[in-house]
Amino acid sequence: MTIPNATPITAELVAEHGIKPDEYQRILDLIGREPTVTELGIFSAMWNEHCSYKSSKIWLKTLPTKGPQVVCGPGENAGIVDIGDGQVCVFKMESHNHPSFIEPYQGAATGVGGILRDVFTMGARPIAAMNALRFGDPAHPKTRHLVRGVVSGVGGYGNSFGVPTVGGEVEFHPSYNGNNLVNAFAAGIADKDAIFYAKATGVGKPIVYLGSKTGRDGIHGATMASAEFGEDAEEKRPTVQVGDPFSEKLLLEACLELMASDSVIAIQDMGAAGLTCSAVEMGAKGNLGVTLDLENVPCREEGMSAYEMMLSESQERMLMVLKPEKEATARAIFEKWGLDFAVVGKTTDTRRFHIRHHGDVMADLPIKELGDEAPEYDRPFLRTEAPKPLPASKVAAPKDYAEALLTIIGGPNNCSRRWVWEQYDHLVLGNTMQRPGGDAAVVRVDNESAKGLAFSVDVSPRYCFAHPYEGGKQAVAEAWRNLTAVGAQPLAITDNLNFGNPERPEIMGQFVGCIEGIGEACRALDFPVVSGNVSLYNETNGVGILPTPAIGGVGLLPNVDAMATIAFKSEGEAVVLVGGHGTHLGCSTYLRDVLGREDGPPPPVDLAAERRNGDLVRSAIRHGRVSASHDISHGGLIVALAEMAMAGNIGAVIDLPLSPDLHAKLFGEDQARYVLAVPQAHVQRLLDDAAANDVPAEVIGTSGGPALRIGTALSVSVETLHHAHEAWLPAYMSEEL
Amino acid sequence: MKSAIILFPGTNRERDMAAALKRASGNDPLIVWHGETSLPDVDLIVLPGGFSYGDYLRCGAIAANSPVMPEVIRRAKAGTFVLGVCNGFQMLTETGLLPGALMRNASLSFVCRDVHLKVENTQTPFTSAYSAGQVIRVPVAHGDGNYFADAETLDRLEGEGRVVVRYCDDKGAVTEAANPNGSQRGIAGILNEAGNVLGMMPHPEDMTDIRQGGLDGLPLFTSIASAA
Numbered sequence: 001m002t003i004p005n006a007t008p009i010t011a012e013l014v015a016e017h018g019i020k021p022d023e024y025q026r027i028l029d030l031i032g033r034e035p036t037v038t039e040l041g042i043f044s045a046m047w048n049e050h051c052s053y054k055s056s057k058i059w060l061k062t063l064p065t066k067g068p069q070v071v072c073g074p075g076e077n078a079g080i081v082d083i084g085d086g087q088v089c090v091f092k093m094e095s096h097n098h099p100s101f102i103e104p105y106q107g108a109a110t111g112v113g114g115i116l117r118d119v120f121t122m123g124a125r126p127i128a129a130m131n132a133l134r135f136g137d138p139a140h141p142k143t144r145h146l147v148r149g150v151v152s153g154v155g156g157y158g159n160s161f162g163v164p165t166v167g168g169e170v171e172f173h174p175s176y177n178g179n180n181l182v183n184a185f186a187a188g189i190a191d192k193d194a195i196f197y198a199k200a201t202g203v204g205k206p207i208v209y210l211g212s213k214t215g216r217d218g219i220h221g222a223t224m225a226s227a228e229f230g231e232d233a234e235e236k237r238p239t240v241q242v243g244d245p246f247s248e249k250l251l252l253e254a255c256l257e258l259m260a261s262d263s264v265i266a267i268q269d270m271g272a273a274g275l276t277c278s279a280v281e282m283g284a285k286g287n288l289g290v291t292l293d294l295e296n297v298p299c300r301e302e303g304m305s306a307y308e309m310m311l312s313e314s315q316e317r318m319l320m321v322l323k324p325e326k327e328a329t330a331r332a333i334f335e336k337w338g339l340d341f342a343v344v345g346k347t348t349d350t351r352r353f354h355i356r357h358h359g360d361v362m363a364d365l366p367i368k369e370l371g372d373e374a375p376e377y378d379r380p381f382l383r384t385e386a387p388k389p390l391p392a393s394k395v396a397a398p399k400d401y402a403e404a405l406l407t408i409i410g411g412p413n414n415c416s417r418r419w420v421w422e423q424y425d426h427l428v429l430g431n432t433m434q435r436p437g438g439d440a441a442v443v444r445v446d447n448e449s450a451k452g453l454a455f456s457v458d459v460s461p462r463y464c465f466a467h468p469y470e471g472g473k474q475a476v477a478e479a480w481r482n483l484t485a486v487g488a489q490p491l492a493i494t495d496n497l498n499f500g501n502p503e504r505p506e507i508m509g510q511f512v513g514c515i516e517g518i519g520e521a522c523r524a525l526d527f528p529v530v531s532g533n534v535s536l537y538n539e540t541n542g543v544g545i546l547p548t549p550a551i552g553g554v555g556l557l558p559n560v561d562a563m564a565t566i567a568f569k570s571e572g573e574a575v576v577l578v579g580g581h582g583t584h585l586g587c588s589t590y591l592r593d594v595l596g597r598e599d600g601p602p603p604p605v606d607l608a609a610e611r612r613n614g615d616l617v618r619s620a621i622r623h624g625r626v627s628a629s630h631d632i633s634h635g636g637l638i639v640a641l642a643e644m645a646m647a648g649n650i651g652a653v654i655d656l657p658l659s660p661d662l663h664a665k666l667f668g669e670d671q672a673r674y675v676l677a678v679p680q681a682h683v684q685r686l687l688d689d690a691a692a693n694d695v696p697a698e699v700i701g702t703s704g705g706p707a708l709r710i711g712t713a714l715s716v717s718v719e720t721l722h723h724a725h726e727a728w729l730p731a732y733m734s735e736e737l
Numbered sequence: 738m739k740s741a742i743i744l745f746p747g748t749n750r751e752r753d754m755a756a757a758l759k760r761a762s763g764n765d766p767l768i769v770w771h772g773e774t775s776l777p778d779v780d781l782i783v784l785p786g787g788f789s790y791g792d793y794l795r796c797g798a799i800a801a802n803s804p805v806m807p808e809v810i811r812r813a814k815a816g817t818f819v820l821g822v823c824n825g826f827q828m829l830t831e832t833g834l835l836p837g838a839l840m841r842n843a844s845l846s847f848v849c850r851d852v853h854l855k856v857e858n859t860q861t862p863f864t865s866a867y868s869a870g871q872v873i874r875v876p877v878a879h880g881d882g883n884y885f886a887d888a889e890t891l892d893r894l895e896g897e898g899r900v901v902v903r904y905c906d907d908k909g910a911v912t913e914a915a916n917p918n919g920s921q922r923g924i925a926g927i928l929n930e931a932g933n934v935l936g937m938m939p940h941p942e943d944m945t946d947i948r949q950g951g952l953d954g955l956p957l958f959t960s961i962a963s964a965a
Contacts (some may be wrong), residue, residue, distance in 0.1 A: 155847050159878070160788040162749025246791025247746050336772075338746065425849045425878040427943050428786075430753035435950075444948065448755035560948060 003361055004209040005198070007037040019046035023375055030369055035314045036360040038307045038355065043371070044220075045273035045311055046280060049536050050376035055502040056534045061514045063529045067492050070530055076197060077118040077269060080190075080529025083556050088195065089453055090124035091187035091310050093132075093496040093534035093552040093602045099240040100182040104149025109243035113315050115186040116161060117269040118250050119135035121318065123196040124188030127429065128443045129158050131168040132457045132550040133183050133420075138179030138732060143172070146180050148733065152166060152244075154184070156234035156421040160245035161252070164432050165424035166441035169457055169550070171413045178540025183533075185498040185552040186456055189445050196259055198278075200286035200321045200347050205265055207279070207290065207345040207639050210254070210334060211317040213245045215300035218274070218313025219551045226538035228501055247316040247339070255318065256363040261333065263326035270317040272652040276310045278319040279345070279355055280418045283367045289350035290367060295380050296358040300342040304363035306355060321347060356386040365629050381508035390586040390600030392664035401638075401666070401714040404594045409642055410724035411593045412732070419729040433560045437647065439631055440553075444560050452560035456553050460634070461546035463602030466587050468510045468547055472517025473605040477551030477671055478633060480525050483675060484614040485631045486556030487621035490525065495532040495551055501543020502536045510547040511536075518549060524607035527553070564621045568648030571704030573627055574683045575641070575652055578677045579613045580696040582636050582668020583661070589635040590667035603669045610672040616695045617674050625686050628677035638666040638710070640675045645708050645718050646725060654701035654710040662713060677703050738965040740766040740781040743809065744802045750786035750940065757939070757942035758783070761958030771803040773870070780965035781818040784811055784825030786940060793859075793907065796881045797827030797837060806832060818862060818961055819934040823879055826926070826936035835885030835929055843919025843922035847880040851950075852917050854902040854925055855909050860957060860963035861928060863935045864901055872909045873953035875944045877917050882938035884920035894927055901925040902937060922950045 007013070014024045017040055027035055027043055035043065049055060067298035071078035071088050078092035096111025119126050131154055147170075158165045163186065218241035246723045258264060266286065269280040275297070283290035290431065294309050304312075322330055327343070334341035348354070353370060355363040396405035409415050421436040433452050434442035440456040458478040464471030476493065483490040495518060500507040522528055538545045557563055585591055586600025622624045629646065632640045645651050656665060679685055683699060691699035701710075709715040742751050742756050746912055751768065758766045759808075766844050767777055771789075776782065800806070806828075813819045829835040830859040842848060851874050856867040867873070886894070899930040906915040911923040920939070924961035926937025941954030 020793070152846070159849075159880075160747070160749075160791065162787060244791070246788060246793065247789075249749065250746055422850050423847045427876050427878055427940070428749055428753070429851060429947075430756055430943050430946075430949060431748075433948055446754065446947075450948075522824055 005034065005035050005036050005256065008020065009034055009037065009040060014040065016500045016625045017041065018048055020045055023047060023522045026375065030373060031365060034093065036363060038310060039365060041307050041311050042276050044361055045276045045373045046370045048403055050727050051273050051277055052727045053534055054375045055377050055379050055536060057376055058378050059512060061607045062515060063519045065471060065528050065530065067526060067528045070528055070696050073194065073530050074532060077121045079492065079494055080195060081530060081554065082192065083453065088190050088192045089120050089187055089554055090122045090190055091494055091554055092118050092531040093550065094118065094184040094533040095186060095492040095498060096181060096182045096499065097535050097538055100150055101180050101327050103240040104146045105153040106240050106242050106351055108150040108153030109181050110241045110315055111184040112157040112728065113245065113248050114271050115184040115347050116163060116248065117271065119186045119188040120255055121267055121269040122190065124190035125256060126163045126186050126188040126429065128455055129163045129165045129184065129186045130455055130457050130552065131182065133168065134176045134181035134548060135172050136180065137174040138172050140177045144733065145344045149460065150180065150182055151420050151423055157243055157245045159425040162428050164443065164657045166432055166443060167436050167455055167457065168254055170417050170420055171544060175725050178543065179538040179545050181498050185494065187453065187455060189555060193269045194259065196264055196267050198266055198282050198353040198602060200266045200288050203288065203347055204350045205423065206322045206324055206343045206348045207347065207358065208320045208322045208329065209297060209340065209342045209344045210320055211251045211339055212244060212310055212314060213298045213300040214312045216308055216312060217241045217313045219265055219308060225563050228537045239370045241313045241315050243315050250278060250337045251316050251318065252337055254334050254339055255334050256725065258330055261326065263323050263330045265321040265323055267318060267320040267536050270319060272313065274311065274313045280367055280370050282319065282321060282631045283353065284371045287351065289348035289352045289354065290345060290346035291348050294355065296342050296344045298342050306357040307352045310355065314356050322596050334461060356546065363477065379502050379644055381512045382505035382510045383470050385511060387601045389601065392583060392585050392661055393639050395585045395591065396595065397663040398594055402716045404548055404590065405638055405642060405714065405716065406724040407722065408589055408593050408607050408639060410728055412728060414589060414635055414639060415728040416725045417729065418726065419733060428694065434486060434563065434565060437652050438566050439482040442486055442557060442560060442563055445570065446736045447718060450559050450561060452557040452563065454483045454555040454557055456482035457550055458482060459550045460550055462587050464514055464547040464549065466602050468513025468516040470602050470604055472514035472549060473521040473607065474602060474671060475604045476518050476521035476525065476527060479551040480527055481614060481631045483555030484618050485564065485629045487618055488557045490527050490553055490555045492530045493522065493530055493551050493553050495549055497532065497534045498538055498545060498548040498550065499536050501538045507544055514547055514549045521607055525611060562622050562624060564626055566630040566644050566647050567628055568650040568677050568703045570626040573703045574678045574680060575654065575701040575703055576678050576686065576697055576701045577637065577700045578617055578676060578695060578697045579673030581665045582670045583664050583684050584668045585664055588667055588669045595620065603671050611718055613672045613674065616690055617695050620686055625682035627675050628680055630675050632673040632675060634669065636667040636669055637675065642708055643723050644675060646721050647719055651705040651707040651709065652701055652703045652704060656700065656711045658712055673688040738762040738764060738781060738962040739779045740782045740783060741769045741779045742766050743769050743771060743783055743805055745771045745789035745792055745803060747789045748785055748787035753786045753942045754783055757954065757958050758943040761955060762962040771805050773805050774808060776808050777810060781820060781961055782812060784828050786819040786823035786825060787873060797824055797831040800828045801831035810834060810949065811829045813934050815875050815931050818965065820863065821936040822936055822940060826938055827881065827934060829934065829936040834934050835927055836890050837884055839881050840883040841881050841884050842883050848879040848917050849876065850878050850917065853905050853907050853915060854939060855911065856904040857903055858901050861901060861932055863957055866960040868959065870909065872905060872907065874951055875939045875941050875954045877920055879938055879941045882918040882920065884924045886921065892924060899928040900924055901928055930951050934960065
């Protein structure tokens with residue numbers, strides 16, 4: 001069969017679609033004829049890196065994805081874990097890096113919109129959002145503009161939609177100068193027996209288009225996100241979608257109402273590659289064909305071509321396979337919410353993706369092959385050479401410990417993020433039990449319940465760069481530790497893997513190393529990967545970002561009344577160090593912020609110790625023996641203590657004498673460690689439990705007083721700490737710096 | 738107490754509000770769709786927070802012209818208690834039930850944080866459970882809460898005891914630093930002339946459960962419940 005083709009398919013046109021010559025040959029072999037321009041567009045949408053995972057799939061398969069708590073692993077819109085009482089948590093994290101660099105407000109806003117849709121497509125009401133943001137050097141002329149745009153875009157969408165944005169990360173590093181990262185996380189709650197999937201069943205069932213109208217925005221968005229940037233990044237602005245959180249809120253309410261009416265066979269949101277990707281996925285998963293009649297697609301503009309409709313990434317749209325007898329019910333729900341509802345096609349038994357426009361055939365492709373036969377690459381990789389050891393004895397101690405501490409907590413990467421999270425509504429829905437600024441955010445599952453979920457997103461890109469395997473392990477371990485530090489049982493993760501160009505063996509080596517580390521830590525901690533996203537080609541003019549595999553962790557708190565926060569609560573409590581003293585200064589914040597060096601190996605992660613120490617801390621919290629808890633991460637023990645003091649407005653006196661290794665004890669970023677505040681009555685019991693479980697634990701001081709005092713090394717008032725911690729970001733954003 | 742929360746497309750704090758009303762009165766409120774033109778017999782009508790109609794024209798402006806609004810206005814004029822919080826306060830000024838307007842925050846940024854409020858008038862059905870001059874802590878979450886009215890209106894509001902809550906610091910001092918949005922004279926909430934309609938930007942409903950970090954918002958709802 002041939003389809004008349006008005007537009008000649010030239011080598012240039014193929015290249016413009018991001019399809020390599022050998023990939024084009026694969027298309028010719030697959031369909032046995034020259035594709036139409038619409039078909040070429042469909043292949044480019046399905047076979048780009050963003051949608052097909054062609055460079056990463058082979059490695060993603062090595063990650064652990066199963067566990068008794070896992071209801072649904074990777075491959076659906078989001079991952080699902082069991083949280084007891086017939087409820088599940090549905091969650092995922094996804095990048096919107098490329099669009100957020102080109103157009104920061106809309107790029108970030110639609111990133112939030114996309115991830116929320118992934119969650120409610122499965123029947124879950126979103127209860128929390130987070131984000132991991134990375135920007136270039138603060139001194140770079142574009143950085144301030146990007147921070148402002150991204151933060152207001154995240155807030156503008158989430159605030160209006162009505163989901164609390166409860167946590168995240170913000171980091172600056174020159175490697176992100178040409179490629180900032182916007183990773184958006186969302187989690188929702190559903191009943192275990194009311195989860196909705198994308199798999200279509202039944203022949204001749206109506207396929208219904210829901211939500212907003214289709215416009216010309218976002219065409220080739222996914223293709224754009226699958227290539228590196230050159231000097232022309234700005235010219236790609238038309239590929240960025242425009243978000244409408246109001247429509248998304250209506251779509252949420254309409255979809256949940258519809259799902260409760262027993263009308264839905266399958267449902268899939270239109271995200272990357274829009275109508276193409278959603279229709280192919282529903283058909284391919286169900287082993288069915290799909291026929292679409294595009295003249296029925298609600299369009300925002302007149303005269304849209306089949307090509308444009310199939311590739312538009314207009315937001316706030318869904319595709320659904322409907323129980324035919326429920327059409328009137330479903331239509332009434334969508335009309336009530338003022339949204340479009342249009343039957344645009346039907347399922348068939350042909351396994352063909354058949355597209356018609358006013359009766360003319362525009363595409364006729366084998367549906368399974370569109371997804372399954374996408375190229376898959378085992379790209380050559382070059383492992384990162386292990387860094388030379390850097391013993392603490394080779395690292396200078398600070399001349400002034402107080403000044404070093406204030407430099408770190410007042411610097412771009414460890415200062416307060418209040419300027420950011422105060423622009424996010426982190427309280428809407430009334431269930432935020434632990435607000436931003438602690439180790440993990442805690443949100444209870446509903447207005448009445450004492451059951452809560454803890455959320456944290458973590459990665460240390462500088463560790464991953466120096467040693468991808470240890471860095472990958474550390475990202476997972478830190479997410480696990482942050483959940484543990486509030487008293488939660490870690491359940492599972494979503495991973496958002498941001499890397500440079502995988503066609504370069506050294507970048508592929510970073511990717512492979514990180515994946516291996518992530519997998520190892522997930523297995524050791526029973527913390528499987530249930531969803532995720534890969535963002536490659538984060539490069540501009542051949543310069544890649546630091547490897548940044550962001551890990552979003554979810555944990556369960558059966559009783560939020562037993563949760564811990566980082567704030568010192570009262571004077572005279574024992575300050576207990578769990579996990580031993582710091583020794584490791586390679587890749588540390590101290591090295592970077594105080595000495596201006598970024599060398600050495602990252603701290604190694606002993607996963608067995610991580611688990612032992614964490615289990616002890618969680619148990620102590622749940623038994624009510626701990627009044628404050630904080631994990632030790634960037635900046636070491638001294639920064640953890642300062643943060644606990646600031647959060648509680650109570651100082652502490654720490655009994656560490658001056659010694660040649662004091663800088664390693666205070667600034668070392670050794671893993672698997674916590675600081676606890678423990679009422680005196682519980683101290684002995686805690687130390688006994690620790691000894692019985694082979695966990696190092698030691699009383700190092702006492703809470704109280706107006707200052708943080710450490711031996712004779714430093715004494716800084718809590719007020720001075722606050723001032724240093726809060727100043728930098730607002731001053732930077734108001735262009736005072 | 739029987740209460741009804743009006744649900745507009747884009748409303749997003751109706752769940753918080755319903756939970757607070759239940760905590761204070763023991764009863765679940767009715768949820769009434771904005772497209773209705775009649776209302777059940779209730780003691781309290783609540784216009785909740787959110788982004789009705791996306792706030793795409795002017796905050797609260799389209800909601801103020803919703804099908805249900807003529808009946809809300811009629812009930813308000815007949816003496817039914819009406820509480821408008823955040824987007825609901827914006828609707829009340831747009832309908833003219835309350836004077837003044839809510840402009841973009843002076844910082845031009847959305848702000849979500851706890852603020853302190855001084856309860857300036859406890860002789861109202863909304864505040865009788867507070868003590869005179871009490872300083873309470875509740876959150877704000879808005880981009881357009883900067884209260885504006887002409888000097889004559891402001892003087893009149895103050896003279897008639899209709900400035901019910903004002904932004905202050907933790908000691909009760911009304912200062913510029915304690916004002917999250919640039920509102921004139923630190924005004925956070927005002928009453929209508931008859932005393933049965935209250936509009937306020939902060940969210941007392943999000944501080945009605947000890948697990949939310951405090952109970953300072955609860956007396957507002959118990960006040961209404963005992964007046965009803």
